[in-house]
Amino acid sequence: MASYRFSVNGAARTVDSSDPDQPLLYVLRNALGLTGTKFGCGLGQCGACTVIIDGDAVRSCITPISAIAGRSVTTLEGLGTPDTPHPVQAAFIAEQAAQCGYCTNGMVMTSAALLARQPDATLNDAKLALAGNLCRCGTHHRILRAVMRAAGRTP
Amino acid sequence: MTALLSRRSVLKAGGAMVIGLGPAGRALAQLAPEAEAALGKTLDLNEVDGFIAIHADGSVTLFCGKVDLGTGLRIAIPQMAAEELGIGLDRIAMVEGDSALTPNQGSTAGSTGIVRGGVQIRQAAATAREALIRMGAERLGRPAAELDATDGQIRPKAGGPGIGFGTLVGDRRFNLKLDAKAPLRTPASYKIVGQPIARPDVPAKVTGRHVYVHDFKLPGMLHARVIRTASVGAKLLEVDEASIRDIPGARIVRINDFLAVVAGDEWDAVRAMRALKVRWTESTTLIGHERVQDWMRAGPFMADEVLSKKGDAGASLAASGQKLSGTYYWPLQTHGSMGPSCSVADVRDGKATIWSASQGTHRLQQICARILDLQPANVRVVYLDGAGCYGMNGHDDASVDAAMISKAIGQPVRLQWMREDEHGWDPKGPPQLLSLEGGLDSDGRIAAWRTEMWLPRATANLPNPPLLGPEAANIPQMQGLSTGLITQNAEPPYAVPNVQVLVHWLKDSPLRPSNIRAPGKVANSFAVESFIDDLATAARRDPVAFRLDGLSDPRGIEVLTRMAALMGWQARPSPQGGGLGRGIAYVHYKFNETYVAIGMEAQVDRATGAIRVQRVACAHDCGLVINPDALRQQIEGNILQTLSRTLFEEVTFDRGHVTSVDWMSYPILTMPDVPELLIDVIDRPNEPPLGAGEAACAPVPAALANAIFDAVGARLRTVPFTPERVKAAIARGFA
Ligand code: FES
Ligand code: FES
Numbered sequence: 001m002a003s004y005r006f007s008v009n010g011a012a013r014t015v016d017s018s019d020p021d022q023p024l025l026y027v028l029r030n031a032l033g034l035t036g037t038k039f040g041c042g043l044g045q046c047g048a049c050t051v052i053i054d055g056d057a058v059r060s061c062i063t064p065i066s067a068i069a070g071r072s073v074t075t076l077e078g079l080g081t082p083d084t085p086h087p088v089q090a091a092f093i094a095e096q097a098a099q100c101g102y103c104t105n106g107m108v109m110t111s112a113a114l115l116a117r118q119p120d121a122t123l124n125d126a127k128l129a130l131a132g133n134l135c136r137c138g139t140h141h142r143i144l145r146a147v148m149r150a151a152g153r154t155p
Numbered sequence: 156m157t158a159l160l161s162r163r164s165v166l167k168a169g170g171a172m173v174i175g176l177g178p179a180g181r182a183l184a185q186l187a188p189e190a191e192a193a194l195g196k197t198l199d200l201n202e203v204d205g206f207i208a209i210h211a212d213g214s215v216t217l218f219c220g221k222v223d224l225g226t227g228l229r230i231a232i233p234q235m236a237a238e239e240l241g242i243g244l245d246r247i248a249m250v251e252g253d254s255a256l257t258p259n260q261g262s263t264a265g266s267t268g269i270v271r272g273g274v275q276i277r278q279a280a281a282t283a284r285e286a287l288i289r290m291g292a293e294r295l296g297r298p299a300a301e302l303d304a305t306d307g308q309i310r311p312k313a314g315g316p317g318i319g320f321g322t323l324v325g326d327r328r329f330n331l332k333l334d335a336k337a338p339l340r341t342p343a344s345y346k347i348v349g350q351p352i353a354r355p356d357v358p359a360k361v362t363g364r365h366v367y368v369h370d371f372k373l374p375g376m377l378h379a380r381v382i383r384t385a386s387v388g389a390k391l392l393e394v395d396e397a398s399i400r401d402i403p404g405a406r407i408v409r410i411n412d413f414l415a416v417v418a419g420d421e422w423d424a425v426r427a428m429r430a431l432k433v434r435w436t437e438s439t440t441l442i443g444h445e446r447v448q449d450w451m452r453a454g455p456f457m458a459d460e461v462l463s464k465k466g467d468a469g470a471s472l473a474a475s476g477q478k479l480s481g482t483y484y485w486p487l488q489t490h491g492s493m494g495p496s497c498s499v500a501d502v503r504d505g506k507a508t509i510w511s512a513s514q515g516t517h518r519l520q521q522i523c524a525r526i527l528d529l530q531p532a533n534v535r536v537v538y539l540d541g542a543g544c545y546g547m548n549g550h551d552d553a554s555v556d557a558a559m560i561s562k563a564i565g566q567p568v569r570l571q572w573m574r575e576d577e578h579g580w581d582p583k584g585p586p587q588l589l590s591l592e593g594g595l596d597s598d599g600r601i602a603a604w605r606t607e608m609w610l611p612r613a614t615a616n617l618p619n620p621p622l623l624g625p626e627a628a629n630i631p632q633m634q635g636l637s638t639g640l641i642t643q644n645a646e647p648p649y650a651v652p653n654v655q656v657l658v659h660w661l662k663d664s665p666l667r668p669s670n671i672r673a674p675g676k677v678a679n680s681f682a683v684e685s686f687i688d689d690l691a692t693a694a695r696r697d698p699v700a701f702r703l704d705g706l707s708d709p710r711g712i713e714v715l716t717r718m719a720a721l722m723g724w725q726a727r728p729s730p731q732g733g734g735l736g737r738g739i740a741y742v743h744y745k746f747n748e749t750y751v752a753i754g755m756e757a758q759v760d761r762a763t764g765a766i767r768v769q770r771v772a773c774a775h776d777c778g779l780v781i782n783p784d785a786l787r788q789q790i791e792g793n794i795l796q797t798l799s800r801t802l803f804e805e806v807t808f809d810r811g812h813v814t815s816v817d818w819m820s821y822p823i824l825t826m827p828d829v830p831e832l833l834i835d836v837i838d839r840p841n842e843p844p845l846g847a848g849e850a851a852c853a854p855v856p857a858a859l860a861n862a863i864f865d866a867v868g869a870r871l872r873t874v875p876f877t878p879e880r881v882k883a884a885i886a887r888g889f890a
Contacts, residue, residue, distance in 0.1 A: 017422075018403060018423075019422065019426065022422045023422070026421055026422040026425075029370075029421075030420065030421050030422075034363070035363070035366070035367075035369070035370035036362070036363020036364070037363070038367075038369070038493075038494060039369065039494065039495070039571070040493050040494055040495075040542075040574070041574040041817060041818060042573065042574055043574060043817055043818070045817060045818040045819060046493060046818055048493055048494065075363065076361075076362060076363030077362065077363040077364070079362070079363075080362055081362055081364075082358040082359060082362050082364065085358070085361065085362060089361045089362055092357075092361040093353070093357055093358050093361055096353060096354060096357055096784060096785075096788065097357075097361075098225075098357050098360045098361060099225035099226065099543055099788060099792055100224065100225030100493070100540065100541070100542055100543030101225065101356070101357070101360030101361070101365060101540075102367070102492075102493040102494045102541075102542035102543065103493050104360050104361055105363060108361060126826070127826040127827045127829065128826075128827065130826040131825050131826050131827050132825075133826065134493060134818060134823060134825065135493065136490075136491050136492060136493045136542070136543055136545075136796065136823065137225055137493075137543040137792050137796070138791055138792035138793065138794065138795030138796040138799075138824075139788070139791070139792065140795055140824070140826055140829040141791050141795065141829060141832050142788065142791070143826075144826070144829065
């Protein structure tokens, strides 16, 4: 059983795992109780499990715990709360950009990483940044409107 | 005030999903302790107490048998109840789909959430208001006619002090039958119905606080994974238990050919699932996806059935000057929920509680009771949100899997399917084959029409699906599958004097079928509305004008003309052939529900066969609109999901099993594919509300096929519209 130290939503955490290949997703959801991060495919294909690691949108389902040591992870819960949502979350709420909401974690996290890098992202930038984030409910249009709203553009 | 649905409070209240509605759409997702206190309440559909409880503080709990699948019922139904009761939405909480607390209003399927679920609760609320006014009249010493219910009080209409609902009822029962004649408020007075009020669950979903069934935990809960058979129908030969010996706490659960692994840690369960060495018999019972069309034509058949007959289609076709025909194929498709199915079950001491994202928790209660060999009264199924489902995906299977495993080990179990389980084993939207013939008279009007369809009989509307777990475990279960009313909308919605619709019922289905959004109607409308355009072209008519000629229903005419205005439709016959085309399709859903017209603009690259949908316009009339924003979202979802199904989707399988088991082998619509959407919602406050969860799917494929035809003169009759099929159709030309 090895211990891994890293930061999650600004707090230092230590997690034990008997398997260095355990994906970060399972650590977040089970050991740390951060269930905002979702299991969609476990294959890196859908984006439901996206977290932000040191500024980059990363798929936690294919990121082993051993690769996280010393790094800084932000999850959907750490981005904001219902009372004090992150601007991207506030834009998603304003546009009502969730149906079932299962893809929402990945959509918000990927958009937050995009806008942190490129605050004035265009519609096309948003479409490209989210090209690997799947949604089955057909919420795409509202998600794109939300990203444009957060980018200070008319949705 | 803003306490969110926390895991602890879920547990405290036994896991009933209660969502409170805060002011201005703030999430007050919280568990009302009174939900648990309400256990033992009546579940009678004919009793006001079945649906509504008024508490001492004047707040209201609704008990709703329908569930919110991401569709907005969670706001729309409270809006309907709040309006009738005369109370603010912030005083209302709603329990959804709990077999111990909510009346059985039927599965949340077939666009019945509002039409049946909401309308029943609205009537209960109207009945309750009448009773409250009677009680208020007595307490205030004034005639009932002078009083109204406003802001949670019974007050004189002329002003003056009122008396609160809580004081009048205060957790006592109404003991009152639902009165079908209790007057409803007049639409002109609506303050809450018709407003685009924000959905209460969105803030929690967007900030990671919403508890899905995947996120729900019980103390002492083990994690499970099922090991599905290597191929459909295979039998278990041998399991090597030693192969998972090194994984902490991992062990197998086996009931005949039903095999699962459990472990205290979820990742250990996944590792055990992967490490377990199992030998299965070879099984090659499937036909393979490439042979489905041949198989459908060849049978064996159970029966032929004439579904509709008017005039003499045969004679009239023979006499027609211009005759056309076309054959259309819709492949098997998966629901493709973004999260694989999951369930938590606790089966101990002769009792079972199952947390499930099932669309039909009451139905599932009966199924589980039988499979677990328990009295239905000792089985409680509680709805928790899952990933969106659009018909019966794997949720019911996963719930029964979890319950069987929990019973076997006597501990609470969380079972989650893996991605390959969901893609590989969810029941599939069945294949459909349609052959159409039509004839024009000398004035270029449709004189004759014949539809011939081939459909798996297992798609007829039978009550219950065979579930995978009990099948493998050899536990008796109710058989028969429901894929919805799959034969509807298979003839033109326009005036045609001679019509015949014939179905050949096949004995079997290539894979276990179920209902998938707008069951049958998507493929049928694809065929019918594509063929209408071919007839319009033969008559050298503009497609919109050609349709309007055959329509007399004013609501149908209005959606068509408003859609045409919305997209700036230029009247001319198709095809134009310049690479950029426009198409239209119309549906009167099930011939008695929602009216939808959809127009589309698509660019087609002749060299590569690539299709780029640029704009979609939709005019939509589902009668009274409860929440226009939630409605728009349903329409957007219908359009985009069906575009995905039309452009990309086909389940592939070989002789043994499904081979499209992930998002690479089963691609769906992505962000760069998303077109501009223009939506015109027609509100008819004086008409009954109609369903909106499905109707706008139906015209999508034909509108696109017609746009492609207009762009390049090539007719696509097989879904999905792959670049290869586009190029082949271009090479074929006008055929
Ligand atoms: S769950 Fe990680 S990409 Fe799908
Ligand atoms: S909102 Fe359901 S998958 Fe995107």
